[in-house]
Amino acid sequence: MTHRPETGPAAATExxxxxxxxxxxxxxxxxxxxxxxxxxxxxxxxxxxxxxLIDRVWRPPAGSSLITPEFIRVIExxxxxxxxxxxxxxxxxxxxxxxAADGLHSHIAGLEGPTRGGGAGHALKLHQRAWxxxxxxxxxxWTFDPLIARNAYFNLAKLGAAPAEYLPDFYGAMRDEVNQxxxxxxxxxxxxxxxxxxxxxCEGRPHRPDLPxxxxxxxxxxxxxxxxxxxxxxxxxxxxxxxxPSDVEAMRVSAPETAxxxxxxxxxxxxxxxxxxxxxxxxxxxxxxxxxxxxxDPR
Numbered sequence: 001m002t003h004r005p006e007t008g009p010a011a012a013t014e015x016x017x018x019x020x021x022x023x024x025x026x027x028x029x030x031x032x033x034x035x036x037x038x039x040x041x042x043x044x045x046x047x048x049x050x051x052x053l054i055d056r057v058w059r060p061p062a063g064s065s066l067i068t069p070e071f072i073r074v075i076e077x078x079x080x081x082x083x084x085x086x087x088x089x090x091x092x093x094x095x096x097x098x099x100a101a102d103g104l105h106s107h108i109a110g111l112e113g114p115t116r117g118g119g120a121g122h123a124l125k126l127h128q129r130a131w132x133x134x135x136x137x138x139x140x141x142w143t144f145d146p147l148i149a150r151n152a153y154f155n156l157a158k159l160g161a162a163p164a165e166y167l168p169d170f171y172g173a174m175r176d177e178v179n180q181x182x183x184x185x186x187x188x189x190x191x192x193x194x195x196x197x198x199x200x201x202c203e204g205r206p207h208r209p210d211l212p213x214x215x216x217x218x219x220x221x222x223x224x225x226x227x228x229x230x231x232x233x234x235x236x237x238x239x240x241x242x243x244x245p246s247d248v249e250a251m252r253v254s255a256p257e258t259a260x261x262x263x264x265x266x267x268x269x270x271x272x273x274x275x276x277x278x279x280x281x282x283x284x285x286x287x288x289x290x291x292x293x294x295x296x297d298p299r
Contacts, residue, residue, distance in 0.1 A: 023130040034119035050094040057110035103139035143186035160201030161191040163280040166271035209282025209290040230265035
């Protein structure tokens with residue numbers, strides 16, 4: 001792994017050698033387990049291949065590109081995170097991240113073929129963590145759709161990232177086939193790379209939110225009706241659970257109106273609680289955000 005600490009953002013800090021080495025070993029184990037090789041990209045042909053792969057995954061309109069090779073070149077040249085994921089010598093994934101005031105912002109990624117669901121995504125994020133720590137970067141941020149339960153569990157439990165902000169319709173109308181016709185609400189997460197939550201998760205101990213087994217029980221702020229539509233609940237407890245559909249991507253095809261109901265319900269409940277200062281402490285295996293309300297919340 002190339003060490004270029006001079007390319008880090010202004011917020012870069014000194015990271016202990018032992019921490020960097022441990023992160024590097026964890027990244028190597030994850031890549032070996034997934035059967036992939038992750039490499040930094042600098043050659044123009046590789047950058048063009050990465051751009052084409054992202055377009056195959058996200059499927060923008062013909063004649064347009066989500067991120068052009070020329071823009072990826074700029075990001076790479078100024079020290080950003082530009083990598084390819086290789087399976088058997090063929091690029092099957094890529095990720096592009098931009099340097100930000102407080103660290104690295106992981107902007108876009110794509111995986112296709114045998115790498116999807118085979119641990120390559122986990123290996124990619126652990127590589128990104130090791131790459132960042134090698135440059136004195138201790139925080140990575142990114143956004144994801146809060147309705148997609150598998151991504152929420154991956155980001156919050158398996159990686160130990162923490163939601164920082166709910167962003168309604170963040171990108172506005174998008175024309176790619178994945179997002180077309182859907183409001184682009186996103187959760188911004190912060191991944192504090194040297195914190196205990198992320199460190200434990202990256203060592204194979206996923207973050208499990210603490211639910212009280214004594215005293216006040218969690219209240220259910222959002223649940224599902226028997227027909228799959230969202231059901232608003234209570235918001236008056238110190239711990240609030242907010243459910244999302246188990247597979248909203250399939251729901252968008254089979255029951256698009258119900259999927260839109262979930263979008264607005266999650267925006268109102270999860271987004272509303274976060275706007276009032278509630279903290280998302282995790283995501284359960286059965287598909288619920290766990291929020292802790294601050295004392296003094298008027299609800």
